[in-house]
Amino acid sequence: MANQQTKTIVVTRFDPDVDEVPKTQEYEIPVEADWKVLDALNYIKDHVDPTLSHRWSCRMAVCGSCGMNVNGVPKLTCKQALSDYGDRVEVQPLANFPVVRDLVVEVDGFMEKFKKVKPWIIEAKEAAVTEGTNRQSHAELMDFKQFSMCINCMLCYSACPVVSNEPDFLGPAAIALGHRYNQDTRDHGSAERNEIFRDDGGVFSCSYANECAEVCPKSVDPSGGIQQAKLNNVLDWAQGFVVRRGEN
Amino acid sequence: MSELRPRLDAMRPSKPGSTRTADPRPPDQFPGKGNYFGYIAFGLGSSVMLLVSMNLLRSIWALMEGEAAFRALMDSFGHPLYVLFHTIAFAWLVWVALRFFSLFPKTQPFRMGPFQRPADGVLVGGLYAIFAGATVVVSAILAGAIF
Numbered sequence: 330m331a332n333q334q335t336k337t338i339v340v341t342r343f344d345p346d347v348d349e350v351p352k353t354q355e356y357e358i359p360v361e362a363d364w365k366v367l368d369a370l371n372y373i374k375d376h377v378d379p380t381l382s383h384r385w386s387c388r389m390a391v392c393g394s395c396g397m398n399v400n401g402v403p404k405l406t407c408k409q410a411l412s413d414y415g416d417r418v419e420v421q422p423l424a425n426f427p428v429v430r431d432l433v434v435e436v437d438g439f440m441e442k443f444k445k446v447k448p449w450i451i452e453a454k455e456a457a458v459t460e461g462t463n464r465q466s467h468a469e470l471m472d473f474k475q476f477s478m479c480i481n482c483m484l485c486y487s488a489c490p491v492v493s494n495e496p497d498f499l500g501p502a503a504i505a506l507g508h509r510y511n512q513d514t515r516d517h518g519s520a521e522r523n524e525i526f527r528d529d530g531g532v533f534s535c536s537y538a539n540e541c542a543e544v545c546p547k548s549v550d551p552s553g554g555i556q557q558a559k560l561n562n563v564l565d566w567a568q569g570f571v572v573r574r575g576e577n
Numbered sequence: 578m579s580e581l582r583p584r585l586d587a588m589r590p591s592k593p594g595s596t597r598t599a600d601p602r603p604p605d606q607f608p609g610k611g612n613y614f615g616y617i618a619f620g621l622g623s624s625v626m627l628l629v630s631m632n633l634l635r636s637i638w639a640l641m642e643g644e645a646a647f648r649a650l651m652d653s654f655g656h657p658l659y660v661l662f663h664t665i666a667f668a669w670l671v672w673v674a675l676r677f678f679s680l681f682p683k684t685q686p687f688r689m690g691p692f693q694r695p696a697d698g699v700l701v702g703g704l705y706a707i708f709a710g711a712t713v714v715v716s717a718i719l720a721g722a723i724f
Contacts, residue, residue, distance in 0.1 A: 345596045345597040345598065345599070350599060350600075398605060401605030401606055402605070402606070421602070421605075422602075424601065424602045424605060425587055425588055425601050425602070425604065426588045426601050427585075427588065427589055427598035427601050428598055428600075428601070429594070429596060429598055435588070435589070435590065435598050437590035437592075438588040438589050438591075439588060440590075441590055441591060468688065468693075471687060472686070472687050472688060486588060487604065488604055489604070490604060490607050490608070490616070492588065493584065493587055493601075493603050493604060493607070494584055494587070495584070495587075496586045496588075496589075537616070537619075537680065538613060538616040539616070539680070540604070540612050540616075543612060550683060552683070553684065556680075556683065556684035557683075557684060557685070557686055559684070560684060560685070560686070561686075
């Protein structure tokens with residue numbers, strides 16, 4: 330155990346049956362040099378305090394379950410090396426979300442916003458099998474590919490100052506995903522989505538703080554997607570003056 | 578300054594869950610650190626633009642009232658407070674423009690008609706060129722070199 334040292338992990342605790350407000354608890358634990366932040370939390374759970382609650386699943390930055398604020402910055406704890414921090418590491422639940430217990434946040438509000446943008450392919454009419462497959466070029470794929478890499482970890486919602494202030498705001502991930510489907514050549518639902526995008530809490534609520542792009546662990550650029558969606562909506566709105574709906 | 582708090586219903590589901598939840602916290606670094614500071618300063622740029630625009634309207638109004646009124650206004654701009662304001666406004670608006678330039682490329686679609694989006698440097702360079710060109714033209718007009 331030559332690589333072993335100790336760190337103090339300061340964890341937010343909240344038991345809805347007992348606590349009025351969240352509090353912090355410190356754990357001094359031995360850590361390995363190659364540990365991620367999630368390893369430290371799992372060590373605490375397994376060896377020190379089994380009452381600690383936190384979400385995790387895949388441990389390889391794919392499932393998006395283990396997003397938490399580490400020293401104040403939203404991070405995927407399975408991806409974030411513990412060695413990036415000093416001897417004292419503060420782990421909190423994601424900001425902007427109600428806290429269910431300890432580091433577990435309420436995600437139903439996020440899921441409701443997600444569904445609003447209709448994140449699925451909307452076909453104008455079901456094509457017969459004899460019409461063959463939907464063909465898509467590489468260039469067409471690249472129009473939206475980066476937005477399809479989102480793992481719904483909600484770090485962008487935790488970082489966004491607009492989410493803090495506008496309850497109706499759809500938020501970075503949902504808008505980027507809606508934009509992803511609008512850019513997909515197989516989809517014919519952009520008119521429906523743009524109505525939602527132009528509504529209260531849509532794309533024009535974003536004031537481009539760009540924090541969502543900064544914290545995204547998958548290098549998706551939600552703020553870029555939102556700005557592109559704004560441009561598309563302005564063009565779509567302007568086009569309405571010269572082309573009647575349904576004619577284009 | 579009172580503690581900054583997010584709207585408590587910001588990410589709350591429409592139907593309450595089965596357990597009581599703790600209120601959300603605001604983003605930890607808001608508003609003083611990270612991109613937030615630049616973002617707020619960028620937003621405040623609109624206030625500076627408003628003040629400059631009001632001054633411009635005032636100048637036009639004075640111009641309509643005659644040469645004497647316009648000259649009196651121009652003389653008032655020599656006051657140290659006005660000089661300070663215009664210096665700050667100039668620096669701020671240049672910074673807002675440059676920040677807008679840096680953010681501009683990713684607002685554009687990946688394809689523009691049949692063409693791929695130009696490299697970010699090309700788009701930013703184009704904006705800088707327009708900015709420099711406009712500055713030269715306006716400076717020439719103000720100096721009386723043209724028109």
